[in-house]
Amino acid sequence: MDSTLLIVIATIVGICVGFGIAKMIEKSNVSNLIKNAKKEAASILKDAKADAETEKKHKILQAKEKFIELKSEHEQVILGRDKKIAEAEKRTRDKESQISNELAKTKKVNDEAEAKISEYNKKSELLEIKQAEVDKMHKSQVEQLETIAGLSADDAKNQLIDSLKAEAKSNAMSYIQDTLEEAKLTAQQEAKKIIINTIQRVGTEEAVENCVSVFNIESDDVKGRIIGREGRNIRAIEAATGVEIIVDDTPEAIILSCFDPVRREIARLALHKLVTDGRIHPARIEEVVAKTAKQIDDEIIEVGKRTVIDLGIHGLHPELIKVVGRMKYRSSYGQNLLQHSREVAKLCGLMAAELGLNVKLAKRAGLLHDIGKVPDTESDLPHAILGMQWAEKYGEKEEVCNAIGAHHDEIEMKSLLSPIVQVCDAISGARPGARRQVLDSYIQRLKDLEDIAFGFNGVKNAYAIQAGRELRVIVESEKVTDENAASLSFDISQKIQTEMTYPGQVKVTVIRETRAVNIAK
Secondary structure, three states, X not given: OHHHHHHHHHHHXXXXXXXXXXXXXXXXXXHHHHHHHHHHHHHHHHHHHHHHHHHHHHHHXXXXXXXXXXXXXXXHHHHHHHHHHHXXXXXXXXXXXHHHHHHHHHHXXXXXXXXXXXXXXXXXXHHHHHHHHHHHHHHHHHHHHXXXXXXXXXXXXXXXXXXXXXXXXXXXXXXXXXXXXXXXXXXXXHHHHHHHHHHHOOOOOOOOOOOEEEEEOOXXXXXXXXXXXHHHHHHHHHHHHOOEEEOOOOOOEEEEEOOOHHXXXXXXXXXXXXXXXXXXXXXXXXXXXXXXXXXXXXXXXXXXXXXXXXXXXXXXXHHHHHHHHHHHHOEEOOEEHXXXXXXXXXXXXXXXXXXXXXXXXXXXXXXXXXHHHOOOOOOOOOHHHXXXXXXXXXXXXXXXXXXXXXXXXXXXXXXXXXXXXXXXXXXXXXOOOXXXXXXXXXXXXXXXXXXXXXXXXXXXXXXXXXXXXXXXXXXXXOOXXXXXXXXXXXXXXXXXXXXXXXXXXXXXXXXXXOOOOOOOO
């Protein structure tokens, strides 16, 4: 018991002693840390003062350098200003010296002028005295003349003026008449010279009335394949193209007859493809004709492009290029419209060159003057007005539009280009052999025949064949029955008989076809 108590007391005493020792050690450590911190702070403060002193010296040095630099610049500016001031003073002194010299010269001139004025005044006084003496003598003479003639001076003057007026008027009228006659004669000679020179420089072809094309074949065996079983191939070709195919005894040739050259060309190319391919049947015929029609459309665009390139015309709208290409397949009184327009364009260019006008603009107006003759749809407007509207629509210049619209006097001419186009159009059409009105009226009659058929409901295609003696009408089977086909044929024939004038008879044939198509898979 006593030993345990002693142990506890010893332990407590040990703990207290240890705690005291620890406190003393900690106090010693803290004291050391504080001393070290003070030393470090003193060192940092010393370094900071040294750095500040260094930075201060550096800044002072920089300020001195900047001051010296600014001072140098300021001195240079002051020197420059002093130099300019010195130059200005020198110019001022030179100016003053020059002005002094001029003033001296001016004074000298003024002195001379005053002397001359004084002399002039003296001479003027003498002249006035002499003039007064002359007037007095003239008055005396006039009074003596009036006494002798019995007329006053004013009356004599009026008589003389009237006489001179009459004589001058007579001479002026004679001169004007001679001048007008000479001008007319010269103008006529010059105009004839320009027109003759222009015509002589253009070589042209004559018009040929042609409504048939010849399709050459290698042997007569091909004719049978083209005709087909019971003539179904040839009927399919005629129905698809609107061209009459004449197969006769002519060796190695088939005749294609149609008033429309586009149809004839499509039929000719389609037959060539069919014969070359060897497959000739109705379905194949329709496919080839459709492809050929597309090919002709592309060719029309190509012809238009070549034409404008050959004539040196640039910037023409694509739609107008198509219209120019379509001219190849149109005729005007038997004259090919494209050939006629090219000819007029060349004539306009030559005449414009002779007159000193814009040659390119003249060619442009000449080429486009008849574009109203190839409309996509029928129009009641004159072709000149329709062509002018197209040209305005596609951005042509005002001079070109006016030349197109005025070349048949439908509108007023507003520029020199308009009469040139009118004259060149007349030159191209009036040449012997250039045009034949028979073909044009014949083609118009065939077009009118087809238009009458298209005026009835259910008509799909209409083709005037046999030189206008037969109208072949293809109808849609869904809209026209077999019973209605006969009445439609009668109605068309009655309308043709009522509205048209034509030689002989016109046979109206209505064709209705029903097809049943299925596909085996």
